[in-house]
Amino acid sequence: MEAPKGTHPMIKWLEENTPKLILAPSFIAVLVFVYGFIGWTAWVSLTRSRLLPKYEIEGLIQYERLFVSPRWDTAFGNLFVFGILFIAIAMILGLVLAILLDQNIRTEGAIRTIYLYPMALSMIVTGTAWKWILNPGLGLEATVRGWGFENFRFDWLVNPDMAIYTIVLAAIWQSSGFVMALFLAGLRSVDGEIIKAAQVDGIPTWRVYTAIIIPSMAPIFLSAFIVLSHLAIKSFDLVIALTGGGPGYATDLPATYMYAMAFSRGDIGQAASSAMVMMMVVFAIVVPYLYSELRSKDG
């Protein structure tokens, strides 16, 4: 933009640089507190830091320790079990709910609010509530047995092989309403003319959804996927509230592993290396996404 003639050069300079000046503090803050500390963590992960951080580089010892630790194996495996099931089921459930709500039903507003409400709870509340519901001695199992079905069993919470699925269950309950809202917005944004044209041509409704509406919602799928995957990777509070990582360490996730190492065991180097591995997982998901986003804008 060209400044009008006769303006003071100072004002001209301000006009050009005001956006930069305003953005500078937050830019610096992000640089230091996000990228600076990522760098710091990466450095510490290469040292033998225990109680307090040390700065002599010792090589990849912490990563070697990490990858032979059976507890990390469990935690890292759980991340994939939890992440894949949680993302897939929450998205399918969200989509189905959104399509059902899209049928111009009368109480849509009320139902939408009900489904969206779990999102308003913190994961700690969700975890505690589900802990009681799933507790075999207090919740579902005890209730159904109380009705006379003496052989009913639902002890996933206390079964080391199944406990991770209770976390999936609670997380889906919490998030699928939010995914539904995302998809509902997407469904509504599809051009009505195309749908009407398809209906005039006598195409059945399910074909309208599978061939027209859902493909045109690809960006919404991507956003839902990104939101859910970062929820999955950083999951911590839900595990702490629901199972405390137990039985044993059967429901540990990388985030709870890192917390235990850093804050309970005084093993900062180990915690830093697990944090770096978590970050690499995030990068593995986010980088292809950013790449495709940027490329499509260039093209």
Next chain:
Amino acid sequence: MKSYILSAVSGIALVATTAAFAEPQAEVLHYWTSGGEAKSVAVLQKEFADNGGTWTDMPVAGGGGDAAMTALRARVLSGNAPTAVQLKGPAIQEWYEEGVLADISAVAEANNWDAVLPASIAAHMKCEGTWCAAPVNVHRVDWIWANAEVLKANDIAMPKTWDEFNAAADKLKAAGIIPLAHGGQAWQDATVFEAVALGILGPDGFRKAFVELDTDTLTSDKMVAVFDQMRKMRGYVDGNFSGRDWNLATAMVMNGEAAFQIMGDWAKGEFLAAGKVPGKDFLCVSTPGDGFLYNVDSFAFFKVDGADKIAGQNLLAKLIMGQNFQKVFNLNKGSIPARTDVPLDDFDSCALLSASDMKASSENGSLLPSYAHGMALRGAQAGAITDVVTAHFNSDMSSADAVKMLADAIANSM
């Protein structure tokens, strides 16, 4: 202007008094925030104030001390350590190695601490020969608590060996009573494990395995037997034990739902709070086998600047080890005094048993630090052992696999 001069003068006067008397100042970082514990620490606070000191309380709740340690780390890194910090076991030496602990030998020697503390507990309070911490209490960990009525109704005597325990538990199970009240949290699994290990390995074996981390002992047949007994214990808990808090397990013993609990003597507080009488309603004996596992709370003293703070540190150290505080604090908390010369007239029968066992075991060398409560090993090694113990307890892993995993985990934690 006048008021300015006045305040300046009074300011100078204040500086002069502080320099002359060095009024003791102490900032104390601790995590005793729950009811009984807060009451216990208030006793110390009051004594400190009565002796002319100014106490700045810095309680940090949460995570069984994890949050307090995080706060401590931040304070030390910023070069502004508190005067005294609730720390215990090898963590004291770990902090000493960071070069941040003070030397309070003058107070310790003037008050003859060496003569009144059991030698193995005194060793925890010393950093390379100088005193750097003061103990407040001794919790015994290897207790077995029982519901007297349930045992009587089923004609069972308190078990003296693990075989007797197994026989009693089988009998109780057949009678429809949960033999062992237990909460499936890693530290509770570890508490039961170390009681079993002390019984089966014996005091010397326990020291070799969990203090010295001797590989031969850790992979011995006896260690396999320890895990075998843990597998048996798993059969004696109810199906709903996962994640249960220890005090809920204590309540199960109290109301007769379960017969035994293996837990440190903080469980006694739960019984007493419910109006139960030791020896009549509930029984306390040490777990089968010889030895005494202790969990000693203590305060470590950090390097501070200024005469007032150093005076505060010295006063605090003296008061913590004072007979009066050791008595009042431990009556509140359910533990026993660390010093052996405190009159025990007001203590209950469980505490008296604990005190006499501590004395006897100190003399024959079987007074041992609890690994499960962070007294024997540093965090990384103790955590590695607990991981294996809880993984074994909560799965169908074989004892031989568990022993192999134990050796690997310890090697990996170094």
